[in-house]
Amino acid sequence: xxxxxxxxxxxxxxxxxxxxxxxxxxxxxxxxxxxxxxxxxxxxxxxxxxxxxxxxxxxxxxxxxxxxxxxxxxxxxxxxxxxxxxxxxxxxxxxxxxxxxxxxxxxxxxxxxxxxxxxxxxxxxxxxxxxxxxxxxxxxxxxxxxxxxxxxxxxxxxxxxxxxxxxxxxxxxxxxxxxxxxxxxxxxxxxxxxxxxxxxxxxxxxxxxxxxxxxxxxxxxxxxxxxxxxxxxxxxxxxxxxxxxxxxxxxxxxxxxxxxxxxxx
Amino acid sequence: xxxxxxxxxxxxxxxxxxxxxxxxxxxxxxxxxxxxxxxxxxxxxxxxxxxxxxxxxxxxxxxxxxxxxxxxxxxxxxxxxxxxxxxxxxxxxxxxxxxxxxxxxxxxxxxxxxxxxxxxxxxxxxxxxxxxxxxxxxxxxxxxxxxxxxxxxxxxxxxxxxxxxxxxxxxxxxxxxxxxxxxxxxxxxxxxxxxxxxxxxxxxxxxxxxxxxxxxxxxxxxxxxx
Numbered sequence: 001x002x003x004x005x006x007x008x009x010x011x012x013x014x015x016x017x018x019x020x021x022x023x024x025x026x027x028x029x030x031x032x033x034x035x036x037x038x039x040x041x042x043x044x045x046x047x048x049x050x051x052x053x054x055x056x057x058x059x060x061x062x063x064x065x066x067x068x069x070x071x072x073x074x075x076x077x078x079x080x081x082x083x084x085x086x087x088x089x090x091x092x093x094x095x096x097x098x099x100x101x102x103x104x105x106x107x108x109x110x111x112x113x114x115x116x117x118x119x120x121x122x123x124x125x126x127x128x129x130x131x132x133x134x135x136x137x138x139x140x141x142x143x144x145x146x147x148x149x150x151x152x153x154x155x156x157x158x159x160x161x162x163x164x165x166x167x168x169x170x171x172x173x174x175x176x177x178x179x180x181x182x183x184x185x186x187x188x189x190x191x192x193x194x195x196x197x198x199x200x201x202x203x204x205x206x207x208x209x210x211x212x213x214x215x216x217x218x219x220x221x222x223x224x225x226x227x228x229x230x231x232x233x234x235x236x237x238x239x240x241x242x243x244x245x246x247x248x249x250x251x252x253x254x255x256x257x258x259x260x261x262x263x264x265x
Numbered sequence: 266x267x268x269x270x271x272x273x274x275x276x277x278x279x280x281x282x283x284x285x286x287x288x289x290x291x292x293x294x295x296x297x298x299x300x301x302x303x304x305x306x307x308x309x310x311x312x313x314x315x316x317x318x319x320x321x322x323x324x325x326x327x328x329x330x331x332x333x334x335x336x337x338x339x340x341x342x343x344x345x346x347x348x349x350x351x352x353x354x355x356x357x358x359x360x361x362x363x364x365x366x367x368x369x370x371x372x373x374x375x376x377x378x379x380x381x382x383x384x385x386x387x388x389x390x391x392x393x394x395x396x397x398x399x400x401x402x403x404x405x406x407x408x409x410x411x412x413x414x415x416x417x418x419x420x421x422x423x424x425x426x427x428x429x430x431x432x433x434x435x436x437x438x439x440x441x442x443x444x445x446x447x448x449x450x451x452x453x454x455x456x457x458x459x460x461x462x463x464x465x466x467x468x469x470x471x472x473x474x475x476x477x478x479x480x481x482x483x484x485x486x487x488x489x490x491x
Contacts, residue, residue, distance in 0.1 A: 147404075151386050154403050158385030194403055194421075196383055 003034075003111040006118045006238070007136035011152030013123030015144045016173040019209060020231075021120040022050040022218040024140075027235030029084035030220070033115040036075065036085040038106075040132045041122040042097055045089035051078065052216020053086055062090035065102040071109060080221070085114075095128035100135075107135035125159060133160070138167045140200065144174045145186040150194055157197060169200035171234065176205040177250045188248075201234035203227050204248045275300040277308055285312050286347070287336075288320040294328055298335060309339050318361070320347040321354075329356040376412075384408065384422060391428070404444070413437070423447065432475045437485070441471040446480055448473065453480040 121132035376394025420438035427434030432449030
């Protein structure tokens with residue numbers, strides 16, 4: 001078996017890289033693929049919590065590259081799906097604890113066992129980012145429709161283009177149709193015009209994400225939630241299926257709510 | 266090398282959008298008319314009803330009206346005469362001086378660099394001579410050229426045309442919306458809010474240049490006429 005390395009990155013922090021990683025990893029695993037996800041945000045780990053696996057960490061990625069343990073020992077099996085594994089980041093170290101070449105070597109080893117290796121890149125364009133980029137076969141760039149996030153995504157795409165890592169796609173996270181209508185937020189098309197790379201998904205703003213994160217249940221486990229639906233579609237697209245994009249529209253409001261909102265505005 | 270005492274060269278060229286150009290280089294009027302006669306025998310039917318310009322060298326300027334009337338007899342109506350400079354020319358149609366079109370390159374920049382693709386945040390280009398970008402120049406990128414800058418796309422980054430002190434340089438873009446424009450020793454900044462949030466309806470190509478110590482932005486069409 002020869003797996004594929006997907007790297008999730010963004011440039012800016014807080015746009016939803018780890019949430020996206022968790023959802024796509026679970027989604028691909030639920031679709032029957034054998035998946036391992038590696039948290040490369042060493043020193044500021046989060047992915048374990050989003051996946052609800054924080055109590056189970058014994059060995060982490062730094063232990064693996066320092067050969068303190070075997071790769072197998074650091075693979076944390078997901079509590080819901082049998083074919084999903086996590087290699088957690090070390091919380092007590094920092095990004096310089098691993099080198100890009102070591103992550104490449106680890107990814108190559110994991111490729112023999114897994115269909116997908118999903119790397120959760122840290123924010124920024126420094127060492128941690130490079131750790132996540134070197135092994136990548138495909139890069140998924142996550143941005144929100146904020147100008148600052150789009151600018152940082154643009155920077156990252158520029159760096160990747162300069163390094164000939166051309167296989168990129170874009171997820172626009174947390175789009176809010178009300179703000180777009182008012183002209184306070186960039187629309188999907190505005191973002192695409194600037195970044196001009198293929199779009200693989202648009203995730204609507206979903207108030208439930210915070211609670212899903214806190215209880216360690218990615219929204220893809222809640223297929224009725226708007227973000228869960230969007231992540232499911234992205235998973236299908238990664239698997240090569242042609243899924244149409246859902247137009248994100250405002251929720252229909254009742255007449256009383258409309259009147260209240262009228263006075264609020 | 267054999268030097269011809271008299272020579273005549275008449276050419277008819279189709280120009281994509283501009284109709285036809287009849288170009289005459291000769292020092293023998295008789296031969297010119299003979300050649301025109303034979304060329305038109307073949308191609309005059311194509312040229313009726315389309316725009317025709319007549320390009321004359323310095324020798325043929327004095328025959329301008331004769332040639333125009335000659336063509337008129339063949340039902341070919343000359344829309345304009347193109348010459349290097351108009352002195353000594355007497356023609357009853359509009360005259361275009363090629364000399365004038367050098368305006369854009371007054372400082373004689375010889376080099377042109379072309380960049381194809383999108384210039385992204387944090388990237389920059391520095392070139393000698395003119396710079397042509399076939400693509401978009403995104404926010405927070407920088408382009409410098411000692412000559413003119415032409416962006417065949419959106420220009421949202423910062424351009425510096427005439428880098429090194431050429432105040433005659435111009436900046437052209439299909440969508441000219443940078444936070445700053447720098448030309449030679451001048452700088453100006455955009456007063457608008459961020460371009461990505463602006464609702465803009467009619468985007469037209471624009472040109473920026475220095476006029477009387479101020480950077481002026483003008484619609485491309487208007488600039489062409491000025």
